[in-house]
Amino acid sequence: MRPVLDRNMAFEDFRNYYFLKTELQEFCREHELSPAGSKGELAERVAIFLETGERRKPAVKKVRMVKHEVLSLDTVITEGHRCSQDVRAFFSSVIPGFHFSTYIQSYFKGNVGKSYRDVVEAWYQEVERKMDKSYQKEIPPQFEYNTFIRDFFADHRNKGKTQKDAIQAWKEIKRLPGSNRYRMLAD
Numbered sequence: 001m002r003p004v005l006d007r008n009m010a011f012e013d014f015r016n017y018y019f020l021k022t023e024l025q026e027f028c029r030e031h032e033l034s035p036a037g038s039k040g041e042l043a044e045r046v047a048i049f050l051e052t053g054e055r056r057k058p059a060v061k062k063v064r065m066v067k068h069e070v071l072s073l074d075t076v077i078t079e080g081h082r083c084s085q086d087v088r089a090f091f092s093s094v095i096p097g098f099h100f101s102t103y104i105q106s107y108f109k110g111n112v113g114k115s116y117r118d119v120v121e122a123w124y125q126e127v128e129r130k131m132d133k134s135y136q137k138e139i140p141p142q143f144e145y146n147t148f149i150r151d152f153f154a155d156h157r158n159k160g161k162t163q164k165d166a167i168q169a170w171k172e173i174k175r176l177p178g179s180n181r182y183r184m185l186a187d
Contacts, residue, residue, distance in 0.1 A: 001175060002017050002018070002174070002175045002176075003017065005019055005023055005024075005027050005046075006027075007031060007050075009050060010050075011047060011050045011051040013177075014046065014047055014050050015047060016177040016178055017174075017177060018144065018174040018180045019043070021039040021042060024039065024042040024043060024046055025042060027046055028042060028045065028046065031049060031055070032055060033045055033046070033049060033055055033056075034057055034058050036058050037058045038142060039142045040141075040142050041058060041059075045058070071086065071087065071090040071116065072116065073094070073115065073116050073117040073120065074115055074116070074117065075115060075116045076113060076114070076115055077108055077111055077112050077113065077114050077115070077116070077118075077119070078112060079112050081108045081109075081112070083100045083104075083105055083108065088100065090116070091116075091119070091120075091123075094120055095120060095123055095124075098123070101126070102140070103122075103126050103137070104119065104122070104123060104126075107119060107122050136150070144180045144181075145170060147181065147182075148166075148169075148170050148173065148180060148181065148182045149163075149166050149167075149170065151181065151182035152165075152166040152169055152170075152182050153166065155182070169182070
């Protein structure tokens with residue numbers, strides 16, 4: 001059984017079990033830690049607190065906002081780029097059916113200095129990759145549930161099983177210590 005997340009929990013136990021973001025936020029509020037940030041940031045803050053008692057504040061991200069008067073294909077991606085309504089409107093005028101996918105948002109973050117023309121090219125490359133039946137979109141590490149469900153259905157022994165079956169398997173594995181990854185059993 002999964003232990004209760006509280007101040008007396010051993011650091012090793014915390015690292016060994018799965019906790020929801022809401023549970024981490026609640027713990028942070030109860031122990032005067034900031035509940036702000038991603039699930040990974042919260043987990044790290046809680047882990048440090050359990051191990052050392054230190055109440056670490058979230059890292060302050062300095063964002064330099066650059067206001068572009070007119071967006072064009074030559075607009076350069078800057079540090080702290082925001083996927084705003086203006087940016088969405090621009091790309092929608094250039095790419096039919098455009099939306100901010102996780103891939104494109106990551107592209108902005110990882111390609112400071114490139115141009116919007118490069119973003120358009122990256123969009124169409126992603127569209128092409130999605131047409132390949134074997135293509136699997138990368139799931140970021142914080143989405144353990146999504147990864148587990150995809151891997152559950154990839155196991156040929158689960159053919160014919162339902163989403164309800166997959167969710168039940170997820171509930172069982174997250175109660176156990178260790179990895180929350182789906183384990184495909186050998187034939």
